[in-house]
Amino acid sequence: MKSIFIDESKYDTIDQYPLFVVCGLVLEANKYYRIDSELQKIKREFNVENLKELRGNRSQDEKIKSTKMINKILHNYEVEILSAVLGVNYLNFKPVEHENYNLALKLLIERFYLHLKKRKERGLIHFDTIDRTNMRSIREETKKLCMEPHMIVSYKYGLIFENNFSDCIEEYVIFVDDNLSTIIQVADLVASCLHDAFRKLYIKFDRVNDLNDLPKYNNYLKIYWDLFEKNQDTDDVTGYGIKLWR
Secondary structure: OEEEEEEEOOOOOOOOOOOEEEEEEEEEHHHHHHHHHHHHHHHHHOOOOOHHHHHOOOOHHHHHHHHHHHHHHHHHOOOEEEEEEEOHHHHHHOOOHHHHHHHHHHHHHHHHHHHHHHHOOOEEEEEEOOOHHHHHHHHHHHHHHHHOEEEEEEOOOOEEEEEEHHHOEEEEEEEEOOOOOHHHHHHHHHHHHHHHHHHHHHHHHOOOOOHHHHHHHOHHHHHHHHHEOOOOOOOOOEOOOEEEEO
16 A cells, blocks of 8 residues: 655745646555654754654755755655646636645546556555645545546557556545644745755746756755656656646
8 A cells, every 4th residue: 555645835826927736746655654753853863853854954965964864764755746737827817715626636647547546556545634624625625536436648559548546546635733743844845945956946047847857956956856857767756756737
């Protein structure tokens, strides 16, 4: 059984380059407590109660060191990263926040489904605990996504497949408190640096041509980059570890 722990970046709509990033860490469910135990050691070493504090008022050397330590733990336990990004062009025309969250969630769950199907495994979804209204909405939306058939295009084979995500994903979700789950905290850190890299790329070129250029624009993303799922033949992250809805 695989688990995905999902968190999102801040939601920009006022900014000239609006972006929304949803990120998930995928791991073997039975490794959760071992990974958490290792990440707790980093909290103690840097004297923080939440790993998200590591991006705060600290030296560049400390931030790089802690990111490398986190990445090493994730790598040792074979954690993989999946993400979905709503880009500038789309968000400029679709300002309704809950609709955009649902789209990003669908894109990420689709990535998770494909990840599981390829490995012939089942998966469980974990979200950060939020207010009751949004938790109910996410629970309902996730169940709907899992139970309805979806058309997925295979660009490699030129085929369209009809899939039910429930073939691989449990239809119920688990909410975990951000302050109690180091895995959720790391998902937030990764989402944040991915958001920053996208924003810098848009600012420089006013568009995104190649997702594989993203690590050049954030030093922390560069450290995490090997954990993003990629096409085994081309080492391309596009449509695998990162799904961009332009």
